[in-house]
Amino acid sequence: MNIIRLQSLSEPDVQVYSSLTEAQLRNRLDPDKGIFIAESPKVIKVALQAGYEPISLLCEEKHINGDAKEIIDACPDTPVFTGSREMLAQLTGYTLTRGVLCAMRRKSTADFRDLCRDARRIAVIDGVTDTTNIGAIFRSAAALGIDCVLLTPTSCDPLNRRAVRVSMGTIFLVPWTWIDAPISALKEMGFKTVALALTDKSVSIDDAALAAEPRLALILGTEGDGLALNVIENADYTAKIPMAYGVDSLNVAAASAVAFWELRIRNK
Template identity: 70%
Template sequence: MPVIHIDNLDHPGVKPYWSLTEAQLRNRLEPEKGIFIAESPKVIRVALAAGYEPLSLLCEERHIDGDASDIIAACPGLTVYTAYRPMLTELTGYTLTRGVLAAMKRKKFEPLSQMLKDARRIVVIDSVVDTTNIGAIFRSAAALGIEAVVLTRSSCDPLNRRAVRVSMGTIFQVPWGWLDGPVNSLKEYGFKTVAMALTDKSVPLDHPALKAEGRLAIVMGTEGDGLASTTIEEADYTVRIPMAHGVDSLNVAAAAAVAFWELRK
């Protein structure tokens, strides 16, 4: 276990933690060559358990024999970069509450046909760009039995550092992938699509026909404008969550959690 103490920002080994943008980390052309940053021992442990490969660790020195000791023991030969808290704050741009970061390799994506083969309830995240909402939707999906997450290319990267942190690592537990065609192309895999939207034709979330469906793709739209009109028109169902006190809608992450619970199989 090589331990390298960092006292400035010039060391090439810590560039992924501070100088690379999310787009550079992601490597769109060759995703399997991209990396991401996982923060906190708990999240890093979940990623390791899901088979993600660590490239290096960055932490306060006290965590080497403390919170990060089991992670280091599980990864022989892992390079550990360490620094005092003020330097870590300068490196990362904010104060770390748990003081441990890991740079990890991304995985090659499984084809949607394989990922969705046995799924009965999935969520489609369409053009959601807020990282907090992405992380929260994944956490609800994992907790409430959603078997896969499919994202349109206009959505935020789930392996964004903040999204991973908000999800508490559940992004590593639920299969997910990108949808390159229109949302209604999921019908090719045997799913009925459920557009969560307020229209004159929307049925309530507890409509009995919904639970009777064998395979549902629950489509959640962007935070501001909601789903595109074509997505709504092409959906098998348009669904609303009944509201009280004149409230017209919920935040997309909250609405997703309600829909997941009600439509669980």
């Protein structure tokens, strides 16, 4: 074990856990040097199994031979910074979940065309900026058989710490990338696009025509403003989830789970 006991909150090697913003961690100018923070032993373990490289760990002393032991043993050469619960809470600004954080190196993202080449059901997240919703959408995508997730540049970073935590690590399981072209470009790859939106032309999510499509891209937008009009107009289908009690819509994360289940490939 490479255990380093912190003597000061200002030590430069732990700035990644305290003073760097999510944007600085992501490093938009040079994504290959980007970092993200994984939180809790379960989530860190999933990330390690998915091939993400650990840079350092931040762990409460009592968890070194407890909840974090398996993680530390799996990363014998990785520095483990430690201190009291109070010191680490002062450093990070919050009490650690299960007492351990891990700074990890980002991977290069794939071209969306490569990711979608053999996919049959994909999700497109368009303009969703709430980190909790992003994490929940990924968790549903993993559980319900979505082949990959694409995000428009106006969407939240999936490797945001809270998004990773809410996803329970499933962000490391579902292939994902940014789509740097109009969503309509998916049609050139043989996908039919379905915008989840309330319009006069929306069909029910259980419409047989949707389920019969061999390749389907489900477009999800923020529950506040919804999808942009041009996205809806350019989609092959517009679909809605039938509601009761006069409810007009669901949170985008809940709606994604319903849509993923209803439009899953049935003969896998």
